[in-house]
Each structure stands twice: as C-alpha cells, then as structure tokens.
Amino acid sequence: MKLEKLAGERFRERPSDCIADSHALMLRGGYMKYVANGIFSSYMPLKRILRKIEQIIREEMDAIDGQEVQFPVVMPASLWQESGRYESIGREMARFQDRSGNPLVLGMTHEEAAVQLVREYGKSYLKYPFMVYQIQTKFRDEARPRAGLIRVREFTMKDAYSFHTSQEDLEAYYEKCRSAYERIYKRVGLPEVISVASDSGMMGGSISHEFMLLTPVGEDSIAICPECGYRSNMEAAEHIIEMQRDGESAPLTRVHTPNIHSIEDVCSFLGASPKDSCKAVVYQRNSDDRYIVIFIRGDLEVNETKLTNHLGYEIHPAVITEDCGLHAGYIGPVCPGGDPIVLYDRSLEGRNNLSCGANISEYHYTGLDMERDVPDAEYVDLAKIQEGGICPCCKKPGITISHGIEVGNIFQLGTKYTKTMHMTYVDRDGASEHPVMGCYGIGVGRLAAAICEARHDDRGPIWPAAVAPWQIHLCAVRSDNAEVREYADRLYGELQSRGIEVIYDDRNVSAGVMFADADLLGVPCRVIVSPRNMKKQVVEITSRDQTFSRESALDSAAEELCRIVKDPAAS
C-alpha cells in the first residue's frame, strides 16, 4: 500500500476534546472518523488492526471447540419478551418498528438469540457441552459515550455462549475460556491484562469476571488486595465493616444547625467525625419517581450497582422538591417525612452515638442509637469499598483502588435464559432439564484502544507486531532522487512478493513529515532509503519501539527485513 493513496487525514495537534491518548492518536493518525456521538467509521489502518485482533480471538475460540455462527443485529422484540429483558432493560436498547408495525430491537448482547438458535438442537444430553460464538456489530445506546473507542454506542464484539448439563461442567469450561482469554491478551500484546471478580448486571447469573487493563484512563475502579491477591471490580466488592458500637449511648438530642447541610459541615459544627454520623443519600425510582432513602455511615459512599441489584429496578439521583415531605440536608432515620423506600447500609448496624438529620429544617440529632431509635431497621451491604479498606477475602486492611479498562468479561449465567425461554434437554436418565449457560465477551474496538493506551508514546501508537496494520514501513526520503526511487521501488516489490505487509511512503515530502506520519501509523519496523544511505550502500532499519536501529547492506536488506518480520523477538 502506498501511503499517498491511504485514505484518512493525519495531523499533529491533539484534538482538544480527547481525554484518552488512544482517542487522540487514533484521530491524529487517520484510524477513524467521528460520525455521531459514540459512532465512528474506521479507515484502513484500524480495520486491519481490528481484523487481526478478530482472527486471534477466532483462533482461540476455535481452539476451545467454539463454533462460529452469526446472530442477527436486528431482532424481533418477541425474542426479548421471552426472557423478560424487553421490559427489564432500559433505554440503552434501541427499539423501533418495521413497516408493518412489528417491534424490533438492535442486539446489544445475544443470549436470547443463542438460545433460539440451539433450542431444538440441544434436545439430548449427548449434544452437550457446546459453545457457539460470533463476531458481530452491536449497538448499545450508552448515555455517555467517551474516550473514543473505549466507550462507544456501536461496536464490534466477539460474544460466545456455552451450554452445559451441569454447573460443574460449566465451571470447567469457564476456566478453559478464562485461559483462552489470557492467551488472547498475550497474543495481541497485552499480557498485563488481569481478571477481576465482577458484577453480573443485566446478564444475570452469579459468578462473573472482567478482564482489566489497569490504566488511569479506565473508567472502572478495581479493588485489589496486595496481601492475598483478591481482585474485584469495585461495583462487585463487598464492603467489610471495621467499626463497632460505643460503650454507652447518649440520649437522642435535637440540635439547631442553621444553614448547615453537608455532612462535613455538620460534623465540623458538632465536633464529630463523619465516621460517627449517619447520612442520607436519596434516589428516585425511574418508573414512578418514588423516593428511595439510603442511610449510610457519613464517610462512606453508596455503591449504585449494589443498590440497583438489591432493588431490582432502575433509579436516578433524586430531585428533592419543596412538597415531597423530605427535608433536604436534614433527613434522618427517625421518622423521615413523605413515603420513601428506606434502606440501611450495614455500616450503621449496631452503631450508637451518631449524629444525623432530625427531619426538621435546620435541626440535627446527636446521640442516635440505631438499635434503640430505629429498632426495625434491616441492613444490607450498599457501601463502596474504600482505598485502605478491609479485604473481603483475607480480611486484612490495605485494599488499593486502581482504574482499568474492561477488555473482556465472562459470566456464569446458570439457567436464567434456558428456563425463561423453555430450552430443555433429556438427561441420561430420561428426565427433562434446563441446560446451564455461560457467556463470554470481548469488545474488539475497545481492545484495540486498550492496546494503544498501553503501547504508545507522544508521537503515536507502538503497535505490537501481531496486530500492527503493516509490518514494514518503507520510507523513500527524497524520492525525486533517481537512485532512491529505483531502489525503494524494487525493495517494495520484493517485500510484497515475499508476502510481507508493507506501507510505502514515496511522497515527495520532507523526512520530518515522513517520520511523523510513520510514528502515527506505529508500524513495528521502519526502513529508510535516502540519498545519504544510498551513498553508503545501506538502508537504515529501526524499530518503532526504539529497541533497535541499525544499517543493512542494500543487497541483503529484503532478507533481513523478512527475518525481522518472521521473528520480531530475535531482532
């Protein structure tokens, strides 16, 4: 491919609205183009990267007996009504009607389609286990697309669905798939990806893991215990309580606290620590705007994933109106007004001598004793795990919180879909059973972005050889020089005839422009033909990751470049 004819613009300035380096570099390097919020077109270099990643994923899925299939992008609503998700999934699912008025949806995941595909096939235990997968476009109407390819609305995903006759068999396959995922990340050049426990969210099921590339750009927070190796998405991490009851309870006492609203101000006014206060966090139910009040220890935050899982419906942060019965800034657990749903975090269980709102404007209480003053409270785990907190696994303090990009996930789904969609098989003993399912996803574009996040410098991406759009970037500096032109053209032809992927820059531009473009394309190995080099009867060969730079005789350059491409590690 000649660079001159490569569609796409390259430019030097970082676009001002890019928070992620991968986003900025993929725009600057002519990898993709913005079409709409969270929707991009890909130019040839990115398409080549994506296809290489897809092929690696495909090989590893085939190696664990996956069968590549294809589900529709557009599905009838009836399929999602069978599983109940047509109602339970919110606005992230795109819905429309066809010309006859039939409701359709755009696939954002394909559990329903997978069950529909194999429901008749899997009638006998003899057929099990099996796994089907696809690599296909999906659309999810994300509220907040961000960071280029890291969070988009339209994306290409490998999604796999396995079917088993027992939980044990699912677990064995789940581990096999986890290993396949580890091989995939290693092969695409990201061996540092780790797996962490995760929340199953709308997928259902109990056990699930995410694969994370740790990077400050990531929007996921991961709790890691340096002591025992526990790793979990913060969304799914249990919060362990480390505080106990005071000896003696003071009486519940109303205190005038004018113009004091925030928990910090209240505590500072009362001379108490946030750890000794009970704060209220208020949400509303999406369906009817009914208020939901969560009481939690003053220094903790509500984990909205745990909260949503507990409630089983969608919520949003509350707008507290004048007449709703709640007193914003003064809400407390003793007789709150209005008719809210009230939940108590476990951090308050058994606590006493707390400060809290008095449900009267400008008044707080001190001396709150949960057992004495709120005897009917039931406690659930709704708090976020904190930096330095106690490890849910080894119970030692010292949890660290890191950010990560989720580049894959695996779920043990159980029988959630096979039960609701009436998929059964006849077991060895003639009994009718529901198969248990697993599902396994990798977002291809996001993985490309993650590779770019982890492998780049200021000048551009540094693509690992396995996913690089080309293997050799051939620069003919001063292509108007007849000697340079003739040798470079010949080398281009020779490398191509040997099946090497070459991008050839024979434009009549300065070496500076040429090298800046080469940096943006991030091809592992660069070879420079120039008048100075021709005089010395050599070409310069350098690697994009700066691990080597050397000269090679004109005669043997093609040979040497083939060697480098075939075994990048040995170069």
Added chain:
Amino acid sequence: MKLEKLAGERFRERPSDCIADSHALMLRGGYMKYVANGIFSSYMPLKRILRKIEQIIREEMDAIDGQEVQFPVVMPASLWQESGRYESIGREMARFQDRSGNPLVLGMTHEEAAVQLVREYGKSYLKYPFMVYQIQTKFRDEARPRAGLIRVREFTMKDAYSFHTSQEDLEAYYEKCRSAYERIYKRVGLPEVISVASDSGMMGGSISHEFMLLTPVGEDSIAICPECGYRSNMEAAEHIIEMQRDGESAPLTRVHTPNIHSIEDVCSFLGASPKDSCKAVVYQRNSDDRYIVIFIRGDLEVNETKLTNHLGYEIHPAVITEDCGLHAGYIGPVCPGGDPIVLYDRSLEGRNNLSCGANISEYHYTGLDMERDVPDAEYVDLAKIQEGGICPCCKKPGITISHGIEVGNIFQLGTKYTKTMHMTYVDRDGASEHPVMGCYGIGVGRLAAAICEARHDDRGPIWPAAVAPWQIHLCAVRSDNAEVREYADRLYGELQSRGIEVIYDDRNVSAGVMFADADLLGVPCRVIVSPRNMKKQVVEITSRDQTFSRESALDSAAEELCRIVKDPAAS
C-alpha cells in the same frame, strides 16, 4: 469438527413454504434458522461458506487497490438529510430515535457514509483515484422478503465506493471492477453469471449493471437479444415500437358495452385486437393519493420502474372510489373525469382506429385517433419489453425474457452525492471540482444462496471447493467397530495435522443417515471407513458431484486426500 457436536438440525422433509431449493436445503441442512421475517441466524457451516466468499471478494477488491474500511450500521439522519435521501427513500429504511431524541437510521447502503469518510482526505487531485470498501451488515425493510437468503431484510454486503477526477477515469475503473466481479463469480464457482444493463434506482447516476445468475427461481426478469448479445434487466430495457398508423381514420364512435370491463372482453366484444386498443392503468401518488392514469396499448404492460423514474416519486396501484371522477373499466383518453395526472406511452403515438373507454359507465369508443382526438398528448417510454420484442440495440425482433438472481451490481453515480454533500477537490489548475463516484455491491448471503441454487441435487447442495464449509467429509460407518474407530480417528488426526478442513462423522448411526447428512452438508470429497472396507484394507473416496468414486489403500489415503484437496480439478 465432529458432526455429533455441530449445532443445527438436519431433516429430510422439504419445508412446505419454500419456493427456492436453496432456501429448503439451507433449512434442511442446518445452515440457518429463521428468527423473523427476512431475518436469519447462521449456523457454523453457512458462516464458514460466507467467510470464504468474503475472503475471495476481499482479495479481488484489494487487487484493484480497494482499501477495506468500516462504516457504521447506525447513522445519524443528518447524514442522509445532506444527500436528500432521508426524504426520498421510503419505508425500506429503518428509522428510530436515540435516548436523546436524535433521529438515527440503519444503513441500507453507504454512499453518504463514504463521502463523509473521505470528504477531507480527498481535497487534492493528487489523491485520486481511490476506492474504499467494507463488508458489513445492512438492514433494508423489504416489503416482501422471500426465498430464504435470496431476499432478506438483514444481510451482509460488500459495498465499495470509488472516487475520480473525471468521467473517463470512473469508466476505466468501472471496467476494472466489472472484471474483478467476473473473477469473483468464477472463483466462488459461478462462472455462468452474466452482467446486464440495469436501472440505477435510488442510487442515482446513469449507467449501471447487474450481475445475474439465470435461474427460474430468480425474481428479476432479464431481456436478452440472441442476435446481438444485448442484455438488460427488464426494468431498464427500452421498449421499441413496431406498429404504425392505419391509412384512414374512422370517426370516434360511442358504443354501449354493458358489463364489459377487461381489455380482453372489450376487444372480443368489439371484434378488435388488444394491439388496436388503448387501455388505462391507474396508480396513486403515495404522498397525497392523487390519481395517475397511464394510457398504453392494450397488449402491453406498464414498467413501474420506468414510471417511477419518470415521475420522481413513489406510487402504488390505485384504489378507484365511486366519487373520484374516474369510471373504472371505462377510462379513456378523451376527457377523463376527476383531476388525474395523465401519461401516454409511446406505443400510442400516431396510432388511430383504436378502441378505448368513453369515460362513461358501460360505454367505449371505437375509431380513436390520437392525433385528432388527443392532440396535446406527450409520449414517454413506459412499457415493458416483451418476449419476442424488438432489441433496443440491434433493432431486430426476438428478445427472450429469462429470470435471474441479482448477485451484484455496479453503478456510475456521477456527482450526485459529492455535489449534495459538498465534497470538492482542487484540480491541477487550481479549480474546485466535485469528484465523480462509482459504487459496487455484492450481497454475500444472496451469493451463497445463488451458488446453492446453481449447484445442488435433490439430496443437498454441491458446494464448489473454494467455498465449501469443509473439504473432506469423513464417515466412520459402524464406529462401534474397534478397527473402524481406530483407523478413522487416526485419519481424522492426520488430515487435521496437515491443515485440511475435515468434518468427522463418528456417530453410531446407520450408513443411510450418515450419507444423507453428508449430502446435506455438500462437502466436495467424502471418505468412507467401514468394516467391509477395512477388510479390503481400503477406504472409499467419492466426490459429492459424482465425478469420481474410487478406493484408496489405507496407508496412502491421507496422502491421496491431500492431493485431491490441493487440486480438486486433477482428481
């Protein structure tokens, strides 16, 4: 792959609702599954066929300097408003709103997306020509999906878009692409596909061709001149008039024709030939239901594609109401009632002594002279070419009409999109110009179905080796026999280790079931291990297309099978 674990059901009965053999066989063979009207999931065998077809297309597109890119499936309406097609395309385009109320569409073709992608890149004449293509899912809300994969609503398509600085350059590339298409059809096993002139439809532009597999199942009608080789989709074929004016015009005479409505009945009642009558065909404009009356010679049919192209808007067959002013069955060109749009087909130009409706219930005229009685008529070509008709090219009679499946199309688009979407480049002399475009499509699934239509017998598809899901179908007849099992397992391993694609049937089922399934999978070469063969120390090797069947010694079977796979023609 072991057949036992291949997801998908195979069955013997032809589904009753299948008009096309490819549809029936792809359901019977476990290639695909119905999900909704015109929407299917693909099982592994079909997915493998599709991927092989895609790879052949990709190689041929790359060979004519195509750059593989990817456009979005979901696009903002604004992109289609730029070109004007958001309004001009009807209900076949799926439309919906995102969570913020922004209107979106599902891509059914990507001219707009292609221009958006390269609008900034193509600013200088130096960048031209170039071509970008994608292989991607599309959705078109067809009113009448039919015949399995032949006409669906969701489909995978290769669509390519070329950009040029002159019509001559476009024409040269158009011919290059036509040759690439011919190579593609040859490589996938359909060398008999022909190209025919076609109507450009909603794409715009003037010159376009379709690639047709001639088969009675096809829904397109193709006019072919055996004399000069003229080939055209009937939609686009000019209708040549072969009739002239009578010598003397009779007077216009009203005749009572009670209860006589159809053109045949009228002619028979009046003792005239349909060729000597003027019939009315009535449509209504979609936007406001205004009537459109076409007068045409009694023996001809209206070509709705020509009519729509002439009108420039969408129409539907009329519902003639009591009070609309038109007299159903008696409509004629002399003072028709109501306020219809009236068009005259060229077949009436200069004709006289015709019969026609009198615009009064139960009355017709005889002696109609178009020049005398309808002096202001303007004539356009709106008639369908007919079997035996005159060739528009060599003007000789003898046109034949065949049916075909359209398996590809190419269009010269001109500047329709680059003008409306304001794409310009600076020419050599500094002038600003709009590039001219070509576009080139192949539906991958439909091509697979077409191959199946052309290459099958009653028992199943006969896949050409280049697209077959596997190359060898290994049958272990009586796999409970230890000798059979041991040899077949070893042969399976050996073939796999040599990189041969093998489907292995080691189920404990009868040879009849085994062979019926093998016929349905249509793999080019079958090898049979059985107790009888083991006694003779041979395997049987047969081809699915019945061109050969022979025995091979156990020792050399793997070697021979590799030879057959590597060079199917030599076997």
